[in-house]
Amino acid sequence: MIDFTLTDEQQALQQKARDFAIKEVLPVSFYYDEHDDIPLDVLKKAYEAGLVNMSVPKEYGGPGYGILEGVIMIEEIAAACPGLATSIFDNSLGTAPLLLSTNDAAKKKYLPKLVDEFKLICFGTSEPTTGSDVSGIRCEVKQDGEDYILNGTKFWITNGGIADYMTVFATTDPESKHGGIGAFLVEMDWEGVSQGRPIPKLGQRCSNTTGVHFDNVRVPKENVLAKPGDGFVLAMQTFSLTRPAIASFAVGAARSAMEFALDYAKKRKTFGSKIKNYQGIQFKLADMYQKVETSRLLTWKSAWDADNGRDANTSASVAKLYASEAAMEVVNEALQTFGGYGYTRFFPIEKFFRDTRLFMIYEGTSEIQRVVIAGFMLTNYEPVMPSLSDVPVQRSADPLASTGKKSWRCGMCGYVHDGDEPPDACPYCFYPSGVFKDVTPAQ
Numbered sequence: 001m002i003d004f005t006l007t008d009e010q011q012a013l014q015q016k017a018r019d020f021a022i023k024e025v026l027p028v029s030f031y032y033d034e035h036d037d038i039p040l041d042v043l044k045k046a047y048e049a050g051l052v053n054m055s056v057p058k059e060y061g062g063p064g065y066g067i068l069e070g071v072i073m074i075e076e077i078a079a080a081c082p083g084l085a086t087s088i089f090d091n092s093l094g095t096a097p098l099l100l101s102t103n104d105a106a107k108k109k110y111l112p113k114l115v116d117e118f119k120l121i122c123f124g125t126s127e128p129t130t131g132s133d134v135s136g137i138r139c140e141v142k143q144d145g146e147d148y149i150l151n152g153t154k155f156w157i158t159n160g161g162i163a164d165y166m167t168v169f170a171t172t173d174p175e176s177k178h179g180g181i182g183a184f185l186v187e188m189d190w191e192g193v194s195q196g197r198p199i200p201k202l203g204q205r206c207s208n209t210t211g212v213h214f215d216n217v218r219v220p221k222e223n224v225l226a227k228p229g230d231g232f233v234l235a236m237q238t239f240s241l242t243r244p245a246i247a248s249f250a251v252g253a254a255r256s257a258m259e260f261a262l263d264y265a266k267k268r269k270t271f272g273s274k275i276k277n278y279q280g281i282q283f284k285l286a287d288m289y290q291k292v293e294t295s296r297l298l299t300w301k302s303a304w305d306a307d308n309g310r311d312a313n314t315s316a317s318v319a320k321l322y323a324s325e326a327a328m329e330v331v332n333e334a335l336q337t338f339g340g341y342g343y344t345r346f347f348p349i350e351k352f353f354r355d356t357r358l359f360m361i362y363e364g365t366s367e368i369q370r371v372v373i374a375g376f377m378l379t380n381y382e383p384v385m386p387s388l389s390d391v392p393v394q395r396s397a398d399p400l401a402s403t404g405k406k407s408w409r410c411g412m413c414g415y416v417h418d419g420d421e422p423p424d425a426c427p428y429c430f431y432p433s434g435v436f437k438d439v440t441p442a443q
Contacts, residue, residue, distance in 0.1 A: 004300070009069075010072055013069055013073055014076060016049070017073035017077055018076040020045075020049055020051060024045055025077060025084050025085075026081065029080060029081035029083070029084060029351075032205070033206050036205045038087055038208040039084070040162065042084060043084075043118075043120070046088045047118045051089075052088060052089075052091050053091050053092075053095070053114050054070050054073065054089075055092050060112050061111070066303070066306075067244055067302075067304075071299050072248075074249060075251050075296070077089070079252035080256070081206055082252065082352070082355035082358075083203065083204035083207040083355055090158045091114060091120060093123045093158070094121030094122045094166070095167075096241050097169075097235070098111070098225060099111075100238060100241070101225040103223075103225055110165065119165065120159050120165070121163055122157050122158060122159040122160050122167075123238070124169065125154075126155055127152070128153060128155045131156070131365075132364055132368045134232060135232060137170065137171055138174045139152030140172070140174070141184065144218070146220075147218055147219060147220050147221055148218075148219045148221075150186070150216075150217040150219055151214055151215065152170065152213075152214055153212070154168065154211065156199070156209060156362070157210055157211065157212050160210035160211065161195045161208050162195075164188055165188060167183060167225065168186050169181055169183050169231050169235055170182060170231075172228040178229075178232040179228075181226075181229070181231035181235070183226035183234050184219045184224055185219075185223040191217070192214060192215040192216050193213070194214075194215070195212055196211035198210055203356070239313075239363060240313045240316050241316075242363060243316035243319065243320040244306065246362070247298065247316075247319040247322075247324065248299050250295060250324045250326070250356065250359045251295045251327070253359075254292050254326060254327035254330040254331065254356070257288070257330050257331040257335075257349060257356075258285070258289060258292055258330055260348060260349060260352075261334035261349075262285055264338055265337060287330075291329060295319070295322060298319040298323060299323055302315040302316040313376075317369040318373060324359035324366065325360060327356050328356055328357060328360060331356045335350070388414070389439075391439065392439050392441035393416045394441050395407075405418055405419075406419065406440045408422040408439065409437050409439045410426040410429065411431070411437055413429040416439065421433075
């Protein structure tokens with residue numbers, strides 16, 4: 001049976017995250033957005049409140065929450081500030097390759113550290129010239145004895161300037177594409193690691209985003225998460241687990257924009273009446289609500305798939321694609337509801353507008369999600385309906401009457417001929433009888 005009821009534990013986690021969002025995140029978000037800075041104290045408070053490292057298994061000291069619990073909490077934090085939410089939950093992205101790897105020694109070494117101390121771990125596939133095309137990365141790694149030497153630059157790295165560790169994807173040969181990619185866990189205080197300045201951004205300014213440069217960084221064999229050739233698959237597995245989180249960021253942002261618009265509509269008067277009374281505004285509010293609800297359901301479905309060992313690649317892409325684009329539509333309509341005031345910095349809508357735009361870009365653009373979904377449809381989707389050439393058709397007689405008449409479909413243009421035999425040629429496209437197929441309904 002399908003059950004959308006949250007457990008008592010999940011409801012408690014939701015309320016815990018909601019309280020933290022209102023008390024700790026919302027009050028500081030506009031100041032730090034204004035100054036393009038990240039409040040590390042809030043990240044530390046989130047760690048102390050148990051809102052960081054949620055996916056670390058209990059055997060390593062973590063809470064062992066599933067993806068569903070994660071997206072429930074993410075929505076609440078993102079509803080207060082999408083940028084801060086991105087940085088608060090970045091440890092889940094950074095640890096995903098480690099958790100998915102077979103390197104048990106690295107898990108035993110690093111996962112307890114993340115749980116026992118306030119440590120941050122970031123994730124790096126993107127580069128200055130490579131984003132969605134993970135197979136095109138150029139950050140190079142060369143084997144040196146049993147160790148590896150890392151050279152190159154990663155870019156767009158969330159928490160890249162403040163993290164203690166980083167899961168890095170690099171290649172032994174940029175020309176070999178997928179074939180040369182490996183994954184490595186790097187400590188940011190190792191010799192040769194340089195953390196760049198925060199990248200000035202349109203939105204998500206409360207989230208730290210930098211480049212990270214590697215200059216002959218020695219990575220010991222103990223820190224190899226995927227040997228060269230196995231890293232691309234690990235990266236794709238990571239995205240299957242983390243894209244539901246991006247969808248949940250979008251749900252939270254859209255929900256707040258909707259709520260602010262609803263509040264404004266109840267108070268703002270024009271032409272002698274509150275604007276909530278105008279059908280044009282009511283339609284906007286209704287559209288916002290259905291998009292938030294639909295986005296959440298898709299997000300929960302993809303999280304459920306991941307938690308239950310199902311292939312979440314497609315459902316995660318569906319959730320990420322729909323939720324990120326729906327969130328932008330919701331925030332845009334919310335701003336329109338505010339009119340000119342929505343365009344000012346007096347109200348929070350302009351910040352949510354800037355913050356929300358990123359969701360259609362990072363961790364795979366909307367275009368990439370469409371590639372993933374189309375690829376599934378063209379290769380793995382199993383239709384319920386028969387092939388077009390096999391659809392049974394009979395129009396000249398009732399198929400239930402058992403008349404014995406036959407129907408023949410032209411394999412070129414689709415014309416259906418009724419008769420004991422197919423025609424010598426199709427009267428529409430003139431192809432010979434050989435292209436006709438018997439499509440008589442089964443009696």
